[in-house]
Amino acid sequence: MPMLIKKATILSPGSKFHLKKKDLLISNGMIQQIADKxxxxxxxxxxxxxxxxxxGWVDVFADxxxxxxxxxETLESGMLAAAAGGYTDVLLLPNTKPGIGNKAMxxxxxxxxxxxxxxxxxxxxKNLEGKDLAxxxxxxxxxAKAFSDGHLPVQNAGLMLKALQYVKTFNGVIVQVPEEKTLSRHGLMNEGFHAVRLGVxxxxxxxxxILIQRDLDLLEYTNSQLHFTGVSTKRGIELIRQAKKKGFNVTCSVNPVHLIYTEEHVGxxxxxxxxxxxxxxxxxxxxLLxxxxDGVIDCFxxxxxxxxxxxxxxxxEYAAPGMIALQTMLNMILMLESNLNIEQAIGMLSASPRKIFNLKxxxxxEGQTACLNVFSTDQVWLYDKQANQSKSANSPLMNQQLKGQVLAVLNNHQTYLLSKTSIQKKSHLHLKTVTK
Incomplete structure (x- = not known):
């Protein structure tokens, strides 16, 4: 079924229509026409x-x-949450049971x-045990677009050295969540006043x-490619800033949560x-902001x-860590107290991660297969149980009115569309599939 998008600003650096306001006609999964009217x-x-x-947006670290x-969560519900958040591509962590540790998986x-x-x-x-290479x-x-032990940061320097050397043979990328476990193994939150106040x-x-510095030293030694994700500290981001100035092949991503909230929100x-x-x-x-x-952070x-x-x-003490976020990434980015304009922010969701991880x-x-999303920065919607597409609901944004909404996502000749009724009411999200 043809779709007409009216008076939309196009954000696509590889297109001659970049930053221009146009009408777009999409039919059978193809961009048929782009014109003023x-x-x-x-x-x-x-x-x-x-x-x-x-x-289409890319997320680089999702479970x-x-x-x-x-x-x-299932692959199906995760894809629904991703589509509702504007994503056409998601890099999935290997921390499944069994883990993603071989060609068949x-x-x-x-x-x-x-x-x-x-x-x-x-x-x-192997087996995410941090001992031998998989x-x-x-x-x-x-x-596989990258390699990581996901939620289990590589602690063995010798293993990390081998991994960085090995992926050079096929221009691969190592992804690391920087955390030296011997210093933080029993920690439940950031060390400081609030942890003392709560007695944890x-x-x-x-x-x-410390782990960022170690891995940067290994990166300099191997001249390989490394991506840090979840960088959360001033010390850490400054080390990455200096490494980039020296020409290291290092990139990094942050979770918008760390740009919005602090330890005080643990309350x-x-x-x-x-x-x-x-x-x-x-x-x-x-x-981090x-x-x-300054452009030190490559993507979200x-x-x-x-x-x-x-x-x-x-x-x-016993609560499991983690937060669902795919469906609300646009909303969190719009909350940021930063100097980023919408063009720069969307570039960090699409062009930058595609380049880092060698995605299409x-x-x-005109004439291209549609791989895009349609969103409004003005729409306000209620993120509640009905709107939530994930099987889980562990988000502090639940039951809040959020500004910014993805209205449609098109990819692989499929479409996820927000119902017109919900757009007008600015409330609940209802996704439906429109096949080619």
């Missing part, structure tokens, strides 16, 4: 204030818990792609910066704010980690 009898028309059309913990995950392209991150170590070469040629063990900022043991890396100080938050404004990462109700509704480029041009 298009007349058609299409039954699907999107026309809203502050409307944008951008290349869909499938296989192994399907009660928290990589192929099995990729084959489940639908509207959202699933890109497995292959395990760096079958990285085979996984790469099966489609803390995670010091040096647990992050009186609010487990929804128990995440890893933990929320840090106001000084850390401001340092400065790095964002959701660190989408669903947890069921029982895992969060327990004493803070996207361009909004």
């Amino acid at each position: 298009i007349e058609t009898k299409s039954k699907i028309v999107i026309e809203e204030k502050n409307l944008f059309v951008s290349d 869909f818990c499938d296989p192994g913990n399907e009660h928290r 990589v192929e099995a995950i990729k084959q489940q792609s639908q509207l959202v392209n699933l890109h497995p991150i292959g395990a760096l170590s 079958e990285m070469y085979d996984m790469h040629f099966a489609g 063990a803390g995670k010091p900022d040096i647990a992050e910066s 009186e043991y609010n487990s929804l704010f128990k995440i890893n890396p933990p929320l840090r100080t106001e000084s850390d938050r401001k340092a 400065k790095a964002l404004n 990462a959701s660190h989408h980690l669903p947890q069921d109700w029982d895992a969060k509704e327990v004493e803070f 480029e996207s361009s909004i041009s």
Whole structure:
């Protein structure tokens, strides 16, 4: 069914229509026409204030818990949450049961792609044990876009050295959440005043910066490619800033949560704010925002980690860390106290991660297969149980009115569309599939 998008600003650096306000006609999954004004009898028309059309977004660090913990999330529900958040591509963590540690697992995950392209991150170590290298070469040629032990940062320097050397043979990327576990193993939140006030063990900022410095030394030695994700401290981001100035092949991503909230939001043991890396100080938050404004940070990462109700509704000490975020990334980015304009922010969701992880480029041009999303920065909607597309609900944004809404996502000749009724009411999200 043809779709007409009216008076939308196009955000697609590879297109001659970049930053221009146009009408777009899409039919059978293809961009048929882009013009100042298009007349058609299409039954699907999107026309809203502050409307944008951008290349499909990419998330670089998400956990869909499938296989192994399907009660928290499945590939299907994860893709729904991603589509509702504007994503056409998601890099999935290897921390499943069994883990993504061989060619067969990589192929099995990729084959489940639908509207959202699933890109497995292959395990760096066998069985995610941090001892020996996994079958990285085979996984790469099966489609793994990067390698990491995901939620289990590589502690063994010798293993990390081998991994960085090995991926050079096929221009691969190592992804690391920087945390020296011997310094933070029993920590529940950031080390500092608030941890003392609550009487819980803390995670010091040096647990992050020490591992970043170690891995940067290894990167300099190997001249390989490394991506840090979830950088949360002033110390850590400054080390990355200096490494970039020296010409290191290092990139990094941050979770917008660390740009909005601080350790104070843990309040009186609010487990929804128990995440890893933990929320840090106001000084850390401001340092990350400065790095964002300065271009040190390459892209955003959701660190989408669903947890069921029982895992969060327990004493803070026993609550599982994690937060769902894919569906609300646009909203969090619009909350940022930064100097980023919409063009720069969307570039960090699309062009930058595509380049880092060697994903297929996207361009909004006539005759191209549609790989895009349509969103408004003005729309306000209620993020409640009905709107939530994830199987889990562990988000501090739940039951809040949020500004900014994805109205449609098109990819692989499939469309996810927000119902017109909900657009007018500015309330609930209802997704439906329109096939080619």
